[in-house]
Amino acid sequence: xxxxxxxxxxxxxxxxxxxxxxxxxxxxxxxxxxxxxxxxxxxxxxxxxxxxxxxxxxxxxxxxxxxxxxxxxxxxxxxxxxxxxxxxxxxxxxxxxxxxxxxxxxxxxxxxxxxxxxxxxxxxxxxxxxxx
Amino acid sequence: xxxxxxxxxxxxxxxxxxxxxxxxxxxxxxxxxxxxxxxxxxxxxxxxxxxxxxxxxxxxxxxxxxxxxxxxxxxxxxxxxxxxxxxxxxxxxxxxxxxxxxxxxxxxxxxxxxxxxxxxxxxxxxxxxxxxxxxxxxxxxxxxxxxxxxxxxxxxxxxxxxxxxxxxxxxxxxxxxxxxxxxxxxxxxxxxxxxxxxxxxxxxxxxxxxxxxxxxxxxxxxxxxxxxxxxxxxxxxxxxxxxxxxxxxxxxxxxxxxxxxxxxxxxxxxxxxxxxxxxxxxxxxxxxxxxxxxxxxxxxxxxxxxxxxxxxxxxxxxxxxxxxxxxxxx
Numbered sequence: 001x002x003x004x005x006x007x008x009x010x011x012x013x014x015x016x017x018x019x020x021x022x023x024x025x026x027x028x029x030x031x032x033x034x035x036x037x038x039x040x041x042x043x044x045x046x047x048x049x050x051x052x053x054x055x056x057x058x059x060x061x062x063x064x065x066x067x068x069x070x071x072x073x074x075x076x077x078x079x080x081x082x083x084x085x086x087x088x089x090x091x092x093x094x095x096x097x098x099x100x101x102x103x104x105x106x107x108x109x110x111x112x113x114x115x116x117x118x119x120x121x122x123x124x125x126x127x128x129x130x131x132x
Numbered sequence: 133x134x135x136x137x138x139x140x141x142x143x144x145x146x147x148x149x150x151x152x153x154x155x156x157x158x159x160x161x162x163x164x165x166x167x168x169x170x171x172x173x174x175x176x177x178x179x180x181x182x183x184x185x186x187x188x189x190x191x192x193x194x195x196x197x198x199x200x201x202x203x204x205x206x207x208x209x210x211x212x213x214x215x216x217x218x219x220x221x222x223x224x225x226x227x228x229x230x231x232x233x234x235x236x237x238x239x240x241x242x243x244x245x246x247x248x249x250x251x252x253x254x255x256x257x258x259x260x261x262x263x264x265x266x267x268x269x270x271x272x273x274x275x276x277x278x279x280x281x282x283x284x285x286x287x288x289x290x291x292x293x294x295x296x297x298x299x300x301x302x303x304x305x306x307x308x309x310x311x312x313x314x315x316x317x318x319x320x321x322x323x324x325x326x327x328x329x330x331x332x333x334x335x336x337x338x339x340x341x342x343x344x345x346x347x348x349x350x351x352x353x354x355x356x357x358x359x360x361x362x363x364x365x366x367x368x369x370x371x372x373x374x375x376x377x378x379x380x381x382x383x384x385x386x387x388x389x390x391x392x393x394x395x396x397x398x399x400x401x402x403x404x405x406x407x408x409x410x411x412x413x414x415x416x417x418x419x420x421x422x423x424x425x426x427x428x429x430x431x432x433x434x435x436x437x438x439x440x441x442x443x444x445x446x447x448x449x450x451x452x453x454x455x456x457x458x459x460x461x462x
Contacts, residue, residue, distance in 0.1 A: 001186040002431065010412055011179055018175065021279035025373040028281060032366050055381060059358040066301040110362055115283035115291070119298065 033109040039101045051095070052082050062118075065092065092124050101127040135323070138338035142345045142392075149391035154384045162387045163367060164376040170394035177401025178409060185413040189431035195221075195419040198237075202421070216422045225417060232262055257321065264314035267307040268343075270294060271350075274305075278368045300355075308351050315344050339405055342396055349389040359383035 001007060042048060050057045052064070068090045071077045080088045089095055100106045103126055111117065152158045199210025215221045227233040240254040274291055277283040295303035319340050322332045353359055363379035364386055370377040400406065412418060445452070445459055452459050 001183060002189060003186065007182060007186045007413075010409075011182060014178065014182075014409070015175070021276070021372040022374075024280060025369065028373055030366060030369045030373060030375060030377070031281065033362060055360075058362070059360050059383070062301040063358065113281075114361060114365060115277045115288055116302075117288075118301075 033113040035107075035109050036102055036105040039099060039106075041099045041101065045099075050099075051080070051088055056083075065096075065120075068092070092120065093127075097127045102129060103127055104129055134332065134334050135337055138334045138341050141338060142341040145342075145392060145395055146345060146349075146388055149388040150384055152391075153387040159378045159387070160376075162391050163378055164371065166394045167371060167390060170397040174397040174400050178406070181401050181406050182409045182413065185410070190415045190419070191430040191432065193419055193421070193423040193428040194415050195421045196416045197421055198234075202424075214421050216420050216425070218420060221418060221420050225412065228417060229411060232258055232265075235261055256317070260314045260317045260321070263310050264318065267311035267314065270307045271305075271311065274307075278365050279372050281369060302354055304355070308347070308354075312344075312347050312351065315340060315347060319344065335404060339396075339399070339403060342392060342399070346389065346392045346396060349385055349392060353383070353385045353389055357383060357385045359386045 037048070052060075057064070068080060069092075071080070072090050078090045080090045082088065097103065107118075149162055152162050195215070197214045199213030200207060201214045202209045202216040209216065211217075211220045212224050212227065215224050224233075235258040236255070238254045238257055239251050242250050242252070244250050270290060273287065274294065276287050277291065280287075291305075294305045294307050297304065297306065319337075322328050322336065322340070360379070360382050363382045366379050367377060367382065396405075442460075445461065449459055449461070
C-alpha cells in the first residue's frame with residue numbers, strides 16, 4: 001500500500017467515529033427507566049387508568065399535550081373526551097400533574113433516559129415534591 | 133426503467149420489512165441480525181475499498197490546477213487552488229469536504245438565440261448538496277442520543293439548536309425539513325434536466341430513493357405514527373452493547389426505518405456513496421502541485437538500466453579522442 005501511514009490514520013478516524021457506540025458501551029448496563037405510579041392520587045383510584053390507554057399515553061402523550069394546548073389556547077375548549085367517552089378537564093398542571101405528582105420519578109425518569117427536556121416548566125408550575 | 137427499477141426496489145424493501153415484522157413476527161431478524169450483518173459489512177467493506185485504492189499506484193503527479201501555480205517570487209501563487217505544500221493540500225481538501233468548493237464553481241453552458249454561447253454560474257446543485265450533506269450529518273450525530281445511556285452535552289446542544297423554533301410537540305427538527313427538501317430537489321433535478329436525466333443510472337436513483345425512504349420513515353415515526361421510543365432506545369442500547377433485547381410493542385414503522393438504514397449501510401461499500409472515503413483518496417485532490425521541485429517517480433516503472441553520458445564517455449574516451457571528438461574529462 002502506498003502512503004500507508006496516512007491511509008491507516010484516516011481509517012482509524014473512520015473507525016473511531018462509526019464504531020464509537022460499540023466500544024463506548026462495552027460492559028455498560030442497559031438500565032431501562034421505570035416510571036413510578038405510586039402517587040397518593042393514583043393509589044386512591046378505583047380504576048388505575050390514565051387519560052387514555054397506557055400504550056397510547058406511552059407513545060402519544062406529547063401529541064396529546066399539544067392538542068390539549070391548542071384546544072384550550074385556540075378554541076377555548078377545556079373539556080377532553082377520551083376514547084371511552086370519559087370527560088377530563090384539560091390542564092397540564094391540574095390534571096396530568098395531579099395524578100402524576102411525582103414528576104421527578106415519573107416524567108423525568110423517561111425524559112432523562114431519552115435526553116428530552118420539555119420546556120413547559122419555564123411557565124407551567126411543577127408539582128412540589130417532598131422527597132427529591 | 134432506470135427510474136422505476138430503483139423505486140420498486142425501495143418499495144419492495146419497505147414491504148419486506150412490513151411483512152416480516154407485522155405478519156411473520158420476525159422482530160429478531162429485522163431488529164438484530166440484519167442490523168449486525170449490515171454494520172459488519174459496512175465497516176469491513178469500507179476498509180477493504182479504501183485499502184484497495186491505497187494499493188493502486190499513482191504514475192504521475194496529477195493534482196487539479198485551478199489557479200496560478202507556484203512560480204517566480206513576484207508572481208502571486210493561488211495557494212488554495214494550486215497548492216504546492218502539504219498545508220495547502222489540507223486547506224484545499226478541508227474546503228472541498230466542508231463546503232464543496234469545487235461544486236460552488238459549477239457552471240452551465242447554454243446555446244442561446246443568435247446563436248450565442250453563454251456561460252453562467254449554477255449554484256443550485258451546490259446549495260442543495262450542501263444542505264443535504266450537512267443535515268444528514270447533524271441528523272446522524274443527533275441519533276447518538278439513542279446509542280449512549282447518558283447523552284453528552286454536545287449532542288443535547290445540537291438537538292436544542294436543531295429544534296429551537298419550538299414548533300409542536302415533539303419539537304420539529306429543522307434538519308428534517310431541510311433534508312427532505314434537499315433530497316426532493318436532487319431527485320427532481322435528475323428528472324427535470326434532460327442532460328442529467330440522460331446520464332443518470334439506476335445506481336444514481338437508488339441511493340436517492342433509499343435516503344428519501346429513510347427520511348420519510350423517520351419523520352413519520354417522530355411526528356405521525358408514534359412508536360414506543362423508550363423501547364426503541366432500550367433495543368438500540370442492547371444492540372450496541374452486544375446484549376440484544378427485543379422489547380414488546382415498538383411500532384412496525386421503526387423496523388421499516390431500521391431495515392432501510394441497514395440496506396443503506398450494506399449497500400454503501402458497493403456504491404458511489406463510497407465518495408465519503410474516496411474524496412480523500414483522489415490523487416487529483418490529495419497531491420501537491422510541486423512537480424518542478426520534487427521528482428514524482430512512477431512506482432511501477434520497469435527498472436531500466438540507464439547508461440549515463442559519463443559512463444558512455446568512460447567507455448569510449450580513447451576512441452573519441454582518436455576521432456578528434458571533444459571529451460569532458462581528459
